[in-house]
Amino acid sequence: MSRYNAREAEPRWRKIWDDAKCDRATRDEDRRKYYVLEMFPYPSGRIHIGHTRNYAMGDVVARYKRARGFNVLHPMGWDAFGMPAENAAMERGVHPGAWTYDNIAVMRDQLKLMGLSIDWEREFATCDESYYAQQQALFLDMLDRDLVYRRESTVNWDPVDQTVLANEQVIDGCGWRSGAPVEKRRLTQWFFRITAMADELLDAIDTLESWPDKVRLMQSNWIGRSSGLEFDFALHGAADDETLRVYTTRPDTLFGAAFCAVSAEHPMAKRFGAADPTIDAFLTECAAMGTSEEAIERAEKKGVRLPIDAVHPFEPSRRLPVYVANFVLMEYGTGAIFGCPAHDQRDLDFARKYQLPVTPVVAPDGLDADAVTVGDEAITGAGRMINSSFLDGMTVEEAKDAVIARIEQAGSGDRKVNYRLRDWGVSRQRYWGCPIPIIHCDSCGPVPARRDSLPIRLPEDVRFDQPGNPLDRAEDWKSVPCPLCGAPARRETDTMDTFVDSSWYFARFCSPKAETPTNAKDVDYWLPVDQYIGGVEHAILHLLYSRFFARAMNDTGHLPEKAREPFRALFTQGMVCHETYQAADKRWLSPEEVERTTQANGAAVAVERATGDVVAIGPSVKMSKSKKNVVAPEDIIEQFGADTARWFMLSDSPPERDVEWSTSGVEGAWRHLQRVWRLVLQAEESAAASVEDAGPSLKAAHRAAAAVTEDIEAFRFNRAIARLYELTNAIAAAPLAEPGRGDAVGVLIRLMYPFTPHFSEEAWSRIAGRRSSGPQMLAESPWFEPKAAFLVDDTLTLPVQLNGKKRGEITVSTAASDDEIRAAALALDSVVKQLDGAAPKKVIVVPKRIVNVVA
RNA sequence: GCGGGUGUGGCGGAAUUGGUAGACGCGCCGGAUUCAAAAUCCGGUUCUGGUGACAGAGUGUCGGUUCGAGUCCGACCACCCGCACCA
Numbered sequence: 006m007s008r009y010n011a012r013e014a015e016p017r018w019r020k021i022w023d024d025a026k027c028d029r030a031t032r033d034e035d036r037r038k039y040y041v042l043e044m045f046p047y048p049s050g051r052i053h054i055g056h057t058r059n060y061a062m063g064d065v066v067a068r069y070k071r072a073r074g075f076n077v078l079h080p081m082g083w084d085a086f087g088m089p090a091e092n093a094a095m096e097r098g099v100h101p102g103a104w105t106y107d108n109i110a111v112m113r114d115q116l117k118l119m120g121l122s123i124d125w126e127r128e129f130a131t132c133d134e135s136y137y138a139q140q141q142a143l144f145l146d147m148l149d150r151d152l153v154y155r156r157e158s159t160v161n162w163d164p165v166d167q168t169v170l171a172n173e174q175v176i177d178g179c180g181w182r183s184g185a186p187v188e189k190r191r192l193t194q195w196f197f198r199i200t201a202m203a204d205e206l207l208d209a210i211d212t213l214e215s216w217p218d219k220v221r222l223m224q225s226n227w228i229g230r231s232s233g234l235e236f237d238f239a240l241h242g243a244a245d246d247e248t249l250r251v252y253t254t255r256p257d258t259l260f261g262a263a264f265c266a267v268s269a270e271h272p273m274a275k276r277f278g279a280a281d282p283t284i285d286a287f288l289t290e291c292a293a294m295g296t297s298e299e300a301i302e303r304a305e306k307k308g309v310r311l312p313i314d315a316v317h318p319f320e321p322s323r324r325l326p327v328y329v330a331n332f333v334l335m336e337y338g339t340g341a342i343f344g345c346p347a348h349d350q351r352d353l354d355f356a357r358k359y360q361l362p363v364t365p366v367v368a369p370d371g372l373d374a375d376a377v378t379v380g381d382e383a384i385t386g387a388g389r390m391i392n393s394s395f396l397d398g399m400t401v402e403e404a405k406d407a408v409i410a411r412i413e414q415a416g417s418g419d420r421k422v423n424y425r426l427r428d429w430g431v432s433r434q435r436y437w438g439c440p441i442p443i444i445h446c447d448s449c450g451p452v453p454a455r456r457d458s459l460p461i462r463l464p465e466d467v468r469f470d471q472p473g474n475p476l477d478r479a480e481d482w483k484s485v486p487c488p489l490c491g492a493p494a495r496r497e498t499d500t501m502d503t504f505v506d507s508s509w510y511f512a513r514f515c516s517p518k519a520e521t522p523t524n525a526k527d528v529d530y531w532l533p534v535d536q537y538i539g540g541v542e543h544a545i546l547h548l549l550y551s552r553f554f555a556r557a558m559n560d561t562g563h564l565p566e567k568a569r570e571p572f573r574a575l576f577t578q579g580m581v582c583h584e585t586y587q588a589a590d591k592r593w594l595s596p597e598e599v600e601r602t603t604q605a606n607g608a609a610v611a612v613e614r615a616t617g618d619v620v621a622i623g624p625s626v627k628m629s630k631s632k633k634n635v636v637a638p639e640d641i642i643e644q645f646g647a648d649t650a651r652w653f654m655l656s657d658s659p660p661e662r663d664v665e666w667s668t669s670g671v672e673g674a675w676r677h678l679q680r681v682w683r684l685v686l687q688a689e690e691s692a693a694a695s696v697e698d699a700g701p702s703l704k705a706a707h708r709a710a711a712a713v714t715e716d717i718e719a720f721r722f723n724r725a726i727a728r729l730y731e732l733t734n735a736i737a738a739a740p741l742a743e744p745g746r747g748d749a750v751g752v753l754i755r756l757m758y759p760f761t762p763h764f765s766e767e768a769w770s771r772i773a774g775r776r777s778s779g780p781q782m783l784a785e786s787p788w789f790e791p792k793a794a795f796l797v798d799d800t801l802t803l804p805v806q807l808n809g810k811k812r813g814e815i816t817v818s819t820a821a822s823d824d825e826i827r828a829a830a831l832a833l834d835s836v837v838k839q840l841d842g843a844a845p846k847k848v849i850v851v852p853k854r855i856v857n858v859v860a
Numbered sequence: 861g862c863g864g865g866u867g868u869g870g871c872g873g874a875a876u877u878g879g880u881a882g883a884c885g886c887g888c889c890g891g892a893u894u895c896a897a898a899a900u901c902c903g904g905u906u907c908u909g910g911u912g913a914c915a916g917a918g919u920g921u922c923g924g925u926u927c928g929a930g931u932c933c934g935a936c937c938a939c940c941c942g943c944a945c946c947a
Binding site: 296 | 861886947
């Protein structure tokens with residue numbers, strides 16, 4: 006019997022679809038649209054398994070929705086700016102653009118092999134001039150609306166390479182290339198005013214009903230709206246009227262305050278640092294700590310005393326020592342706090358280290374004031390105020406209000422809402438990004454580029470063999486006249502964060518060639534995105550920035566109001582993980598470079614193929630280029646075809662869960678296709694059945710159709726596939742002559758189509774050849790609708806439990822009454838035996854579920 | 861450190877959301893076919909005891925609620941993701 010030949014059939018069907026323009030999306034106001042989008046890839050060089058899983062999911066949705074009659078937009082592009090291209094330029098001397106476009110060419114071919122129903126006419130890369138030109142226009146529009154501004158902020162600085170380092174490039178406080186200790190530097194940078202929309206971004210989370218709860222929760226926590234008090238401490242030992250402004254979310258604990266602390270970047274810290282070498286040394290130490298919140302919060306709590314005291318606002322005789330502390334964030338609140346050790350863990354750690362008093366001021370409910378003691382753990386729960394003068398006896402909430410009222414009355418502070426969310430710094434001191442359209446003039450300051458001067462193109466003639474940003478050295482490019490006064494001026498040499506590129510690409514896909522950022526009719530028809538699919542690792546930043554951008558683009562007239570929330574539904578797929586390999590010299594090795602074996606004692610051993618040296622096997626983590634634990638899908642496609650790869654990747658693991666990559670199991674998918682193919686060859690011979698004489702396999706097919714449809718709608722692809730396996734088993738077990746067996750095979754193929762499109766088309770063309778009417782191509786066929794008559798059952802099997810333990814089962818008519826079911830259950834041999842003549846205490850009949858006899 | 865998640869056979873996982881734990885796939889074991897192999901087909905496969913019908917245990921750990929808990933509640937353990945200049 007001949008086998009299904011994927012190698013021959015797959016390219017043939019791709020050509021047929023292409024010629025028929027099946028994947029082309031055209032605006033048509035008379036048709037219902039459906040916009041499905043997977044997060045676009047960074048062109049790192051090769052497609053990896055994580056990508057293919059993502060795009061296979063999107064393609065199932067796209068093909069299914071098309072069959073359901075929707076006008077589907079399913080585009081693809083490239084998130085093409087970023088550091089790896091510059092690293093390649095430094096390491097290999099290639100231009101970042103050439104490297105990127107070469108990668109795109111390779112990856113496009115790889116993606117096309119998967120048979121994704123993508124409208125490739127809409128493809129673009131964010132490094133295309135036609136894209137970033139529009140991004141520059143958006144930047145200027147946002148500047149006009151005061152959504153963009155400039156201020157100082159801190160970066161990691163590598164003093165040897167003379168470059169800013171990303172947090173991931175800082176390893177143990179040193180630069181990843183130079184190994185030199187990292188310093189902090191203040192640079193004036195451009196910011197998007199995302200905090201101006203913090204309230205809206207937070208409140209609108211409630212409307213995102215088709216987003217996963219966990220993502221909504223993470224976004225809420227990230228925005229972190231908190232209500233508290235901002236107020237001034239009078240200072241003792243400082244200049245006459247100098248005060249220290251602090252922010253607290255726990256004004257109730259003010260009587261428990263033991264100290265005040267300012268961030269190492271606080272102006273006051275700097276001023277005292279300049280005068281005192283001990284303080285200065287501590288500030289230097291803090292500067293080496295890195296800028297990530299994780300590094301700051303994980304570091305041992307430390308501080309240095311400043312030569313001033315803060316005066317307690319309610320007890321002027323009390324003086325609180327003021328420290329510079331490494332755990333106070335300059336970016337949050339005012340960069341200064343008061344510490345209440347009894348009720349905040351960080352403050353407690355700090356107080357224990359410097360022997361500061363720990364006074365509890367909140368007694369947990371049920372505890373007397375005398376009974377409250379603080380050990381190693383701060384008391385953070387609710388309770389009643391103690392040791393707190395006029396607050397004693399109040400609840401925490403009452404005390405907060407009382408303190409705020411007093412401070413406001415005294416005029417030394419105000420109730421204040423704060424956000425954990427910070428404004429979005431977008432300046433990057435790198436070449437391979439979208440140039441910021443600003444010109445710096447000595448007399449006019451920073452001046453927006455004129456609209457008719459856009460795009461500001463990246464200069465081609467640059468070198469990467471010297472430290473620093475090549476744009477700084479591009480004198481010809483940099484020198485331009487000031488747009489306002491005409492005097493010699495300089496271009497801004499910072500480029501934009503690549504997150505900006507990915508914050509509006511979904512809108513650009515609606516009209517990728519428009520001369521403006523968007524085209525009103527197109528975005529009005531296609532947006533919002535109906536289904537967005539991507540990695541859960543983007544749950545916060547990318548999705549929040551996109552939500553901000555959609556609003557900013559609505560405010561600047563580029564998007565309709567209804568697209569202020571850009572993604573109606575979100576699905577976050579799990580990551581594809583693989584164990585990691587690291588040589589003794591700390592080089593990461595890819596799975597291909599490693600020979601992995603299992604010893605007799607069960608221990609895994611890996612050696613580097615090239616050298617034979619033993620390498621360390623690390624934990625299985627998200628596949629990433631930096632750890633090189635990436636597996637290429639080409640081999641599987643080459644050997645078994647795209648359909649096998651797609652089927653396998655969507656079977657087994659639930660889509661939202663991480664999957665540990667393994668090669669076993671691919672053969673199972675391949676076997677399944679061949680098995681179905683044999684059924685197809687048999688079905689070519691069989692006659693069609695009617696509803697009346699349909700056998701069990703056709704009934705099973707209709708039931709499977711109902712279940713698979715539901716599973717696809719709910720993103721349960723693994724379950725849909727399990728159902729299709731069951732249907733295949735049912736058909737294979739049916740006699741060849743069973744009426745409707747051939748029709749059942751037809752249903753199976755159509756249900757498989759979103760997963761295995763080439764295979765299903767090929768199989769369908771065999772079966773459909775004997776049919777006279779209807780579309781011949783599944784790509785243009787409607788979805789299979791099961792007949793209700795096939796879905797009903799007249800009997801039902803119920804498990805019977807005795808005291809919650811299963812003892813047997815009964816089969817009853819679906820119309821049977823509870824009494825009949827009870828009688829049938831009590832008549833069961835096993836039940837009779839266990840009851841041993843005694844009457845049951847109780848019999849619980851749960852309709853259509855279970856019977857439980859309580860003895 | 862903070863925020864979010866996950867935990868079920870040898871493995872990936874299923875379980876209509878409080879109602880038959882282990883669907884489906886992988887792997888493994890046995891058999892058929894074959895000169896042999898590949899491919900295919902049939903049967904078995906949570907663990908323990910028993911030839912067997914069957915009995916007992918069992919969803920990371922400990923405790924609780926319930927006629928009934930993988931599912932709900934409390935305390936813990938392990939692993940994974942994010943933490944703002946990786947994309």
